[in-house]
Amino acid sequence: MRKTLLALCTLAVSAGAGAHSASDAYLNIVSDKSPSAAAAASSAATVLHGQWDIALRDLEFVLKLNDRGDGELTWGEVRRHQAEIEKYAYAHLHIAGVSGGACSIEPTRQMIDEHADGAYAALFFDVKCERSPGGFALNYDLFFSIDPSHRGILVMRSGNEVATALLSPQNAGITLNP
Amino acid sequence: MLAFACLMLSCMAGAAADAAAGAAAVGAAFKAPYIPAGDSDVLQEVPSVTDPAVASMQGLRAQFTAQPQGLPAAIELANAYVDYSRQIGDAHFAGYAEAIIAPWMAKPLPPPGALLTQATILQYRHQFDDARVLLNKALGEDARNAQGWLTLATLDMVQGNYQAARKDCAQVTNTAGFDLGLACSGNLLSYTGQASRSLDLLGHAAGAGDKVPASYQAWIQGLMAESAERLGDWPQAESHYLNALKLLPRDNFLLVAYADFLLDRGRAKQVLRLLRDHTQSDTAFLRLALAQSALRSPEAVRYTWIMAARFEALRQRGSDYFGREEARFALQLQHDPRTALDMARRNWQVQRAPWDARVLLEAAKAANQPRAATEALEFLQQTGLEDPIVDPLAQELRSQMQSHGK
Numbered sequence: 001m002r003k004t005l006l007a008l009c010t011l012a013v014s015a016g017a018g019a020h021s022a023s024d025a026y027l028n029i030v031s032d033k034s035p036s037a038a039a040a041a042s043s044a045a046t047v048l049h050g051q052w053d054i055a056l057r058d059l060e061f062v063l064k065l066n067d068r069g070d071g072e073l074t075w076g077e078v079r080r081h082q083a084e085i086e087k088y089a090y091a092h093l094h095i096a097g098v099s100g101g102a103c104s105i106e107p108t109r110q111m112i113d114e115h116a117d118g119a120y121a122a123l124f125f126d127v128k129c130e131r132s133p134g135g136f137a138l139n140y141d142l143f144f145s146i147d148p149s150h151r152g153i154l155v156m157r158s159g160n161e162v163a164t165a166l167l168s169p170q171n172a173g174i175t176l177n178p
Numbered sequence: 179m180l181a182f183a184c185l186m187l188s189c190m191a192g193a194a195a196d197a198a199a200g201a202a203a204v205g206a207a208f209k210a211p212y213i214p215a216g217d218s219d220v221l222q223e224v225p226s227v228t229d230p231a232v233a234s235m236q237g238l239r240a241q242f243t244a245q246p247q248g249l250p251a252a253i254e255l256a257n258a259y260v261d262y263s264r265q266i267g268d269a270h271f272a273g274y275a276e277a278i279i280a281p282w283m284a285k286p287l288p289p290p291g292a293l294l295t296q297a298t299i300l301q302y303r304h305q306f307d308d309a310r311v312l313l314n315k316a317l318g319e320d321a322r323n324a325q326g327w328l329t330l331a332t333l334d335m336v337q338g339n340y341q342a343a344r345k346d347c348a349q350v351t352n353t354a355g356f357d358l359g360l361a362c363s364g365n366l367l368s369y370t371g372q373a374s375r376s377l378d379l380l381g382h383a384a385g386a387g388d389k390v391p392a393s394y395q396a397w398i399q400g401l402m403a404e405s406a407e408r409l410g411d412w413p414q415a416e417s418h419y420l421n422a423l424k425l426l427p428r429d430n431f432l433l434v435a436y437a438d439f440l441l442d443r444g445r446a447k448q449v450l451r452l453l454r455d456h457t458q459s460d461t462a463f464l465r466l467a468l469a470q471s472a473l474r475s476p477e478a479v480r481y482t483w484i485m486a487a488r489f490e491a492l493r494q495r496g497s498d499y500f501g502r503e504e505a506r507f508a509l510q511l512q513h514d515p516r517t518a519l520d521m522a523r524r525n526w527q528v529q530r531a532p533w534d535a536r537v538l539l540e541a542a543k544a545a546n547q548p549r550a551a552t553e554a555l556e557f558l559q560q561t562g563l564e565d566p567i568v569d570p571l572a573q574e575l576r577s578q579m580q581s582h583g584k
Contacts, residue, residue: 021268021269021270021458021460021488021491021492022269022270022272022273022495022497023269023270023273024491024494024495051211056221056222056224057222057224057268057270058270060222060224060225061270061274065224066224066226069226069227069228070226070228071223071224071225071226071228071229072220072223072224072226073220073221073222073223073224074217074218074219074220074221075214075216075217075218075219075221076216076217076218078221079217111211111212111213112211112212112213112214112221113211113212114209115487115491116484116487116488116490116491117458117460117488117491118222118223118458119221119222122211145277146273146274146277147270147273147274147276147277148273148276148277148280149269149272149273149276149303150273151495151496153494153495166494166495166496168496
């Protein structure tokens with residue numbers, strides 16, 4: 001008991017070394033105003049382009065990317081796990097047309113993006129809709145079940161307009177009106 | 179300062195609306211997304227199983243997964259996560275800890291153990307008021323909980339409630355025994371102008387024997403370093419820092435406190451060496467930026483820019499407030515005393531450790547607004563803090579106020 005307590009005491013007393021980077025992901029969406037998109041009434045057309053930056057540190061925690069276990073995550077390791085990363089990420093992002101038309105997220109490619117707190121997997125995607133969707137209902141629940149303090153920082157651009165939202169367990173579903 | 183140096187960075191009094199409004203840029207990415215040149219390019223440092231703390235967390239995780247309904251295993255794992263967050267200066271693991279105990283926190287009457295762990299997480303994030311509510315709830319259920327009393331003592335000390343902290347320390351003695359009570363009281367005395375006696379008490383607490391864990395000994399050594407600093411006894415302070423770091427060489431919170439000591443002594447080059455492998459931690463990174471600036475290195479601009487981007491990322495996620503650290507950043511690296519003063523004043527409403535007073539006084543002086551420090555000056559007078567760096571600053575501001583008043 002005593003030993004446990006002494007171990008805990010340091011935790012209690014120095015518990016605060018904080019406000020170090022917590023878990024963030026950056027979701028950037030641009031609406032496609034090209035003529036082909038406008039003509040989306042007839043067949044499925046791309047209406048949004050997205051870039052989703054997810055910290056490699058977070059992906060390591062859930063997917064164990066560092067195969068060698070040496071603490072140095074390489075491009076080779078990330079590359080070998082890209083399919084898994086894609087599957088995991090897109091299971092936690094849903095975009096639907098408000099007016100009922102079916103939309104789908106189609107991954108295009110993965111790259112690496114550097115942020116101030118480390119390297120991120122940059123997942124690029126297009127959103128295609130069968131008919132003009134009006135607006136979009138976006139649902140985001142990346143990492144919330146393993147880290148309720150995770151935040152998705154959404155920036156939506158449409159022409160000259162920029163809208164932002166902070167996605168959290170309390171604010172996981174939002175409507176976009178490009 | 180050491181005990182609470184850890185508390186300094188995450189002064190997050192969330193303002194999500196501001197954060198979102200300010201988030202015009204894409205999370206401050208540095209360059210266009212790219213494909214690395216080769217498979218062997220290292221992109222990111224991640225926790226390694228060769229680190230005993232990581233291996234131990236994996237063991238605890240396996241134990242928890244085998245029996246996910248068991249509260250003791252959940253708490254043990256969550257506490258290990260929080261401790262790891264603190265050690266490496268990375269808040270991700272505090273979030274993982276929160277998820278582990280969430281099912282118990284969702285109950286109508288969460289068990290005291292879960293309340294305590296959640297309070298520790300909130301305290302780590304500087305959500306002090308919320309942490310206090312949970313601690314009081316936990317101690318209401320279980321008044322013999324030593325960890326609860328010690329956590330409350332910490333909270334009261336960081337917020338400058340020294341009378342309350344005295345009572346909390348008495349409860350620590352009652353519930354955990356003499357040595358831990360001495361450590362608690364010894365810590366407190368360094369804030370009330372009795373650093374010499376503080377060192378005596380901590381010395382006794384350190385003598386508790388070899389059977390105690392290294393983390394306990396390192397904690398006491400860190401507190402002793404802080405008390406010696408308060409006496410202006412630099413060689414003694416340094417030897418305690420080195421003792422502590424011998425026990426826990428990678429502890430972010432000790433490294434940062436020692437780095438501050440070195441910066442104050444004009445030994446910036448040593449800071450660069452000390453923190454070379456700790457750039458992931460924001461608190462460590464700020465000290466690296468300060469050291470680069472002190473050395474007038476060409477790297478200083480880059481470090482300042484990255485630090486600004488990290489603060490911006492925190493704001494974007496709704497952690498608008500980084501009080502003490504951001505005030506220091508604004509004052510010393512952005513040379514913006516007005517902003518620094520504004521941040522330091524808001525920070526003072528949340529936490530009142532000697533470093534918080536120092537940052538506020540320095541900013542008030544630089545902004546030539548001595549009256550902005552009135553509240554802090556009164557607090558220092560009431561509590562009797564003695565500190566070779568804070569005292570002359572306070573004196574200078576008081577005499578400036580008098581001459582302004584004439």
